[in-house]
Amino acid sequence: MEIVIKISQFLLSLSLLIVLHEFGHYLPARAFKTRVEKFFLFFDIKYALFRKKIGETVYGIGWLPLGGYVKISGMIDESMDKEQMAQPPQPWEFRSKKAWQRLIIMLGGVIVNFILALLIYVFASAIYGDLTVATNSIEDGYWVENPVLQELGIETGDKVVSIDGETFTNYQDMRSAMILGEKITIEKQGGVQKTIDLPEDFLGRITDQNDVSLLELRIPFMVGRVDDASPNKDGDFEKGDLIVGIDGQPTKYYDVLVPTLLNYKGQDIMADVVRDGKNIQVPLKVTDEGKMGIYPVGKVERFTDLPEGYFALTRKHYSFGESFGVGTDKFVKQISNYWGQLKKIVNPKTGAYKGVGGFKAIYDIFPSEWSWEDFWKLTAFLSIMLGVLNLLPIPALDGGHVMFLLWEMVTGRKPGDKFMEYAQVVGFFLLIALLLFANGNDIYRAITK
Numbered sequence: 001m002e003i004v005i006k007i008s009q010f011l012l013s014l015s016l017l018i019v020l021h022e023f024g025h026y027l028p029a030r031a032f033k034t035r036v037e038k039f040f041l042f043f044d045i046k047y048a049l050f051r052k053k054i055g056e057t058v059y060g061i062g063w064l065p066l067g068g069y070v071k072i073s074g075m076i077d078e079s080m081d082k083e084q085m086a087q088p089p090q091p092w093e094f095r096s097k098k099a100w101q102r103l104i105i106m107l108g109g110v111i112v113n114f115i116l117a118l119l120i121y122v123f124a125s126a127i128y129g130d131l132t133v134a135t136n137s138i139e140d141g142y143w144v145e146n147p148v149l150q151e152l153g154i155e156t157g158d159k160v161v162s163i164d165g166e167t168f169t170n171y172q173d174m175r176s177a178m179i180l181g182e183k184i185t186i187e188k189q190g191g192v193q194k195t196i197d198l199p200e201d202f203l204g205r206i207t208d209q210n211d212v213s214l215l216e217l218r219i220p221f222m223v224g225r226v227d228d229a230s231p232n233k234d235g236d237f238e239k240g241d242l243i244v245g246i247d248g249q250p251t252k253y254y255d256v257l258v259p260t261l262l263n264y265k266g267q268d269i270m271a272d273v274v275r276d277g278k279n280i281q282v283p284l285k286v287t288d289e290g291k292m293g294i295y296p297v298g299k300v301e302r303f304t305d306l307p308e309g310y311f312a313l314t315r316k317h318y319s320f321g322e323s324f325g326v327g328t329d330k331f332v333k334q335i336s337n338y339w340g341q342l343k344k345i346v347n348p349k350t351g352a353y354k355g356v357g358g359f360k361a362i363y364d365i366f367p368s369e370w371s372w373e374d375f376w377k378l379t380a381f382l383s384i385m386l387g388v389l390n391l392l393p394i395p396a397l398d399g400g401h402v403m404f405l406l407w408e409m410v411t412g413r414k415p416g417d418k419f420m421e422y423a424q425v426v427g428f429f430l431l432i433a434l435l436l437f438a439n440g441n442d443i444y445r446a447i448t449k
Contacts, residue, residue, distance in 0.1 A: 037072070
């Protein structure tokens with residue numbers, strides 16, 4: 001069932017983004033009286049799952065879910081329709097339109113992507129608000145398991161003072177900044193501060209690990225469900241119970257509980273549990289492997305009502321008017337963060353290219369439980385990603401066409417059709433190479449990790 005939910009979210013999000021991106025090209029093309037021959041969701045190589053001609057345009061759904069396209073008359077694109085381009089230009093063709101009109105047609109897709117992301121952030125802020133963790137509420141530091149961080153001297157219990165000299169009031173912003181950061185100042189237990197230079201290949205080292213966690217919240221062990229094969233299946237545990245002690249030994253956090261269980265292999269003991277704000281004891285059977293057979297909750301959202309002494313997870317609500325400013329701020333931050341990541345990816349020294357992923361990586365970011373809040377926020381992020389990537393000056397991408405159009409508008413010279421054909425072929429092979437590399441990374445990580 002989890003796979004079905006993830007696939008459903010993945011396909012719905014990508015389909016929505018592809019259709020709206022292509023409409024971004026379609027609408028200005030029609031506005032400038034340019035003929036659009038085909039409008040397809042997914043690629044229809046050899047055959048299509050569905051097609052219907054309405055007016056001059058064939059609308060359809062292809063069988064290969066690697067994107068979508070609109071075929072505009074008189075344009076050198078991935079269709080490489082040389083026969084049409086060999087004919088004299090017609091007034092309804094793309095090549096007959098003024099340069100500024102062609103520029104608007106080519107920018108239409110990414111403009112729609114950015115507008116969509118902005119609108120999602122605005123409306124999501126108004127409807128859902130923000131779930132935030134105030135950094136000053138994190139009393140016992142962060143949970144650190146990644147060997148890369150540990151080698152740098154960052155340990156469980158450390159607090160973050162600043163990243164690149166900037167302080168943060170909420171946990172989510174701090175995590176985002178760490179991905180692109182160069183220096184981090186931490187506070188050790190006892191109050192001693194230490195500034196650590198993050199190595200240039202920090203992201204590459206993180207990707208090389210089986211554990212890609214960073215500074216995680218120290219969460220208590222909250223019971224999600226008891227496994228059918230668990231020795232505690234018929235026990236007294238209830239969903240939402242906080243296990244805060246084992247045999248009288250405090251285990252305030254998950255990162256304390258798990259290693260503590262190893263000391264009680266094969267034993268029947270008592271667990272200290274917080275249920276509905278009351279402290280009770282519940283019998284607990286520990287397996288010979290030092291496990292309980294109990295799964296913790298999988299979402300941070302479940303920790304909105306913790307007892308004192310833990311972090312403060314709060315949901316901030318906004319009026320519809322406030323959501324415009326909040327949503328715009330999120331939109332600008334996300335573009336800035338993604339652009340910063342791209343700059344690191346193209347720099348071989350950072351090793352960030354190792355983290356580039358394809359369709360499986362996108363599939364993996366969707367949760368295994370259906371959540372409209374998560375769906376829309378992830379769709380907004382993917383819309384920005386699609387928009388930024390399409391602006392890259394690679395022939396065959398929108399950015400490549402824009403680059404040649406700007407050259408034409410500045411110099412007054414239009415690139416020849418033969419040159420554009422060759423550029424399109426080069427761009428196509430570059431895109432195939434990037435696609436193979438990204439999805440090859442997915443396969444490599446699946447095999448090795």
